[in-house]
Each structure stands twice: as C-alpha cells, then as structure tokens.
Amino acid sequence: MEDDYYSIESILSENQKIQCTFKVDIPDMGHLDGGKERDIKAMSKFISSLVHTVLLLNPLVFEFFESASDYADFTIPPPFSARVRNALNAEARSVRLSALVGQGGLWYGFGRMIMRLLNDAPAEEMSNVLAKTFRARLPEVIDQAQHFASIHASAAASGSGAHGGGDTAAMAFREGLDGTERECGCLGLSSPDTLRLMWLEIVFALAQESARRTKKWYETSDRGRR
Amino acid sequence: MALPPSLRANITPAELELIASEQLVEIIPLVAMERTAFISGAYGPLRPPTKCKIPIWMATNLKLKKKCHIVPPDWLNVEFLQERLARETSEPDFSELPFRFSEVAKVLLDVAPDDIPNPDKVRSLLKDIREARQAKSREGLAKLDHSELRLPNLCAMEINEIRPFFVRAMSVLTQLVREPRQG
Structure with a gap:
C-alpha cells in the first residue's frame, strides 16, 4: 500500500467494512466495537472498516513473520465469496461488479486490499480471480x-x-x-x-x-x- | 500538466498525419523549379517531365495548385492491397505494411484521387484491411498480460488508437497480479 499512498482510488477502495473475529481477550479496547463494553472478548465478532483491519493485522504480519495473526481473523467479504467466484467462473461478463461493492465502490481496488491482507495461497487465488475477471471482461x-x-x-x-x-x-x-x-x-x-x-x-x-x-x-x- | 486531458494519453491522428507528411513521394512536376532549401531539407530541382522525390506536404501543395502529378507508392494499388487483405484474413499475424500506410494513403487519396487508378476500390480495400486488423488487436486484448505485449507489424495509427487503453489495462493488471515475495 506504500506505492499508492496518494491515490484517491486506493483511499476510496478502503471505504469498505469487513468482518473480523477476535481470537483473544483484549482489555480496554471495547470502543472499537461500538463502545458498549469495556473489553473485547475472545471469539467476539465485529464489523470493522478495512483501514482498521489493516492496522489490526498488518503489524502482526511484520512481527511474526507472516504467521497468521494471533489477535484477530477476518472472513472473506461477500463481494469475493464462493458464490460470486462461481458466478465469475461461469461467465465473468454477467456479474454486476458495481452492485457487489455498493455506491461508487471499486471491486478491484477492494479485492487488491484483501489480497494484500492474505497469505500466500489464498492471496494467489484472489489475485487469479481478479486478473482473470479483468481479462475476461x-x-x-x-x-x-x-x-x-x-x-x-x-x-x-x-x-x-x-x-x-x-x-x-x-x-x-x-x-x-x-x-x-x-x-x-x-x-x-x-x-x-x-x-x-x-x-x-x-x-x-x-x-x-x-x-x-x-x-x-x-x-x-x-x-x-x- | 499543461496539456488538456484529451491530449495527455496519446497524440492525435492529425499530428500523426503531419509526421507522415515528411515522407518522400515521387511526383511528375508540371512546372520547373530550381533546387530549393526548406527547413526539413533541400528538394528539387523540378524539371518536367522528369520524376522527382519531394515530401508529401510539398506534393499536396503542388497538386492542389495543379502543378504536378503524384506517382502513388508501389503499395498503394489494388493488386498489392488485395493480396495483403487476403493474407490479413487468412493468417493470424498482422501482415507487413508500411508503418505509416494509413496516413499516407489517406492524404494521397484525399488530394490526388485522379492519380491513383481505381481510387474507390483502393479506399474500400484499405477499410477492409483496417477492420481485419482491428479484429486481431481485439483478440489480443483477451491475452493481455501485465508484463509484456508484442504486436509486430502494427502501424502507427493503430498503435496510437489502442495505446491509451492497452497501457491502462496493463497497469491495472500489474496491480492485480500478486508480485512474488522476495525471500
């Protein structure tokens, strides 16, 4: 993400929410989840913005040498779910990409951010899906x-x-x-x-x-x- | 940048035409003229009815004043173009044509249709060739790669037409393809 720090596209494509699951208790960070409770409990789910998630996951990626993050996990967001992938495999041209990510959304940009959060094999797969779709359309x-x-x-x-x-x-x-x-x-x-x-x-x-x-x-x- | 957005991506067809007009073409002059120096070089002398090579811009100028006949280049005739069209439609590769053939052909057909035998047929052949080649570059899109693109024998006007979106599409692909981690 260093290469497009000034890119408006990149900023817009970060404007998405993804679901995360915490793996450990984190005290005094309840405000991340909307502020009702003081602490974040293990296995609690919360919807965070992409920027937030990057902050949560990325430092860990650097620290623990690409091992899966120990604090939180995130689920692949619906625009890239298996259902959408199957539809893209069947006929890439019949999928309405703009409808998947909402108003002014950038499906490719979002996908790229997700790709960078993932590790080797899933990231490779995501990259293939994105590039194949682009090429087909x-x-x-x-x-x-x-x-x-x-x-x-x-x-x-x-x-x-x-x-x-x-x-x-x-x-x-x-x-x-x-x-x-x-x-x-x-x-x-x-x-x-x-x-x-x-x-x-x-x-x-x-x-x-x-x-x-x-x-x-x-x-x-x-x-x-x- | 100071240029308006429409001029940033590539140069205009009219500019390409201007560049192509520097090429030399053979004429049969109808007036005599001494060797004359221009910014781009010295041309002449013109001695009717000896053939002489001058740039296309000068030839068009003389032609419009009815002071010369233009000798069309050896590729601008029905037989040659017919053969190229047959090759274009039967082979997967782009066939070999002069790099600026579409500009030169257009200028000459524009100003000197009476010097080219069967100009209407030539026009329609050129159009067919253009369409056949466009279909090929469209197929090339599906094979577009993020790192390299090879389209041998593509001509100036065609390159200029596809340049902006090929470049853009390739840069998008560069972002979508995951670079291998250095490790």
Missing part, C-alpha cells in the same frame, strides 16, 4: 466503448443528437461495470464525473475517446483546409 468493455464512440462520431457527423440505445443486455453490462472498467473505456470526457471514474471505467473512457478520434480522422477529409 476487457474485450467486452472495449467493444462497448468503440461502439459508443462510433455512435457518437456518426451522430456528430450527421449533426443530429440521436444517441442509439444499444440492446438491453449491453446496457446491463455497462451499468455493472466496476469503476476501473469504465475508465479504460472514457478518459478525456473532462467532466466532474471523471474524478470518480476508476479502473475499468477508465479503460472504457480511454478506449471510447481514442476510437472516436481515430474514426473521425478516417472519415473526414481535409481537402478544404489545404
């Missing part, structure tokens, strides 16, 4: 971006503001894009929205803009200008 993202770029380019060329709708399946996929995915498809659409466009969203934006520009170049003639 990328062609579809780019297709959509280029499709929209061409619609916009031809609408601009004909001077009418007709924005084709596209079919409903494609629409559903687009709404389900993770922030990351959308960016890859709309950089350059300099709107206030770009601030919260992330990861695949950026991919979407980028692809759309560059496809639009290239298509425009191919289709216009500069004869008059010369």
Whole structure:
C-alpha cells in the first residue's frame, strides 16, 4: 500500500467494512466495537472498516513473520465469496461488479486490499480471480466503448443528437461495470464525473475517446483546409 | 500538466498525419523549379517531365495548385492491397505494411484521387484491411498480460488508437497480479 499512498482510488477502495473475529481477550479496547463494553472478548465478532483491519493485522504480519495473526481473523467479504467466484467462473461478463461493492465502490481496488491482507495461497487465488475477471471482461468493455464512440462520431457527423440505445443486455453490462472498467473505456470526457471514474471505467473512457478520434480522422477529409 | 486531458494519453491522428507528411513521394512536376532549401531539407530541382522525390506536404501543395502529378507508392494499388487483405484474413499475424500506410494513403487519396487508378476500390480495400486488423488487436486484448505485449507489424495509427487503453489495462493488471515475495 506504500506505492499508492496518494491515490484517491486506493483511499476510496478502503471505504469498505469487513468482518473480523477476535481470537483473544483484549482489555480496554471495547470502543472499537461500538463502545458498549469495556473489553473485547475472545471469539467476539465485529464489523470493522478495512483501514482498521489493516492496522489490526498488518503489524502482526511484520512481527511474526507472516504467521497468521494471533489477535484477530477476518472472513472473506461477500463481494469475493464462493458464490460470486462461481458466478465469475461461469461467465465473468454477467456479474454486476458495481452492485457487489455498493455506491461508487471499486471491486478491484477492494479485492487488491484483501489480497494484500492474505497469505500466500489464498492471496494467489484472489489475485487469479481478479486478473482473470479483468481479462475476461476487457474485450467486452472495449467493444462497448468503440461502439459508443462510433455512435457518437456518426451522430456528430450527421449533426443530429440521436444517441442509439444499444440492446438491453449491453446496457446491463455497462451499468455493472466496476469503476476501473469504465475508465479504460472514457478518459478525456473532462467532466466532474471523471474524478470518480476508476479502473475499468477508465479503460472504457480511454478506449471510447481514442476510437472516436481515430474514426473521425478516417472519415473526414481535409481537402478544404489545404 | 499543461496539456488538456484529451491530449495527455496519446497524440492525435492529425499530428500523426503531419509526421507522415515528411515522407518522400515521387511526383511528375508540371512546372520547373530550381533546387530549393526548406527547413526539413533541400528538394528539387523540378524539371518536367522528369520524376522527382519531394515530401508529401510539398506534393499536396503542388497538386492542389495543379502543378504536378503524384506517382502513388508501389503499395498503394489494388493488386498489392488485395493480396495483403487476403493474407490479413487468412493468417493470424498482422501482415507487413508500411508503418505509416494509413496516413499516407489517406492524404494521397484525399488530394490526388485522379492519380491513383481505381481510387474507390483502393479506399474500400484499405477499410477492409483496417477492420481485419482491428479484429486481431481485439483478440489480443483477451491475452493481455501485465508484463509484456508484442504486436509486430502494427502501424502507427493503430498503435496510437489502442495505446491509451492497452497501457491502462496493463497497469491495472500489474496491480492485480500478486508480485512474488522476495525471500
């Protein structure tokens, strides 16, 4: 997490809660759990923010040389549960990633944080899930971006503001894009929205803009200008 | 950065066209001109009807004043492009074409369609080639890796089109792939 200290994406993706279970009694730390009791009892569950959990687990990781933390355990949060993984395995493109992590959520960013909390084998697995999903969804993202770029380019060329709708399946996929995915498809659409466009969203934006520009170049003639 | 966001990711097609216009093209001049020095070099002398090599920007200028005929490069004709299109659709790799073929072809088709035999056919062949190649780079997306990417024979305009999102997608993958612990 050192490499993206200043990254807004990274900060936003930390804005998630995960469930932890304490393994030992911790006196005088009851306020972590909402403040009703003075001490934290062993095996008590509490929902902590990701930042908190990192603090709880990380120092231990360093101290005890990657042995499992002795104070607390956390469960894999629902966006990465077995059910979601199975769905992704079946067809990565039909999962609505944005719905999994809530408003403005960053599924990939969250997954990366979780990945860094885990040890070797589970982390490897998590990394595989994330990378595989991204790779499986990328062609579809780019297709959509280029499709929209061409619609916009031809609408601009004909001077009418007709924005084709596209079919409903494609629409559903687009709404389900993770922030990351959308960016890859709309950089350059300099709107206030770009601030919260992330990861695949950026991919979407980028692809759309560059496809639009290239298509425009191919289709216009500069004869008059010369 | 001082550049507007739309120009940060890559250069524009128009800029690529400008760069491609520095390339030399053969012309048959219709006016005589002494050897003349320009910033990019000295070109000429023009002695009709001897062929002469000058940059594309100068050729377009002369052409629009009807002071020369442009001799299209040897790859800008129906037979060559037909053969390349057949190769493009039958082989998995990108076929070999001049690095800036789309820019040069566009400029020449734009200003000198009367110097190129069968310009409409050439146009549609170029479009088919572009689409075939686009389909290939799309397939390449699925195989995208976080560490390296190899697309031999990709041309300037195509690289420019896919650069921003390929780069971005690769950087995302770099973050998602777990780096092995040093140990």
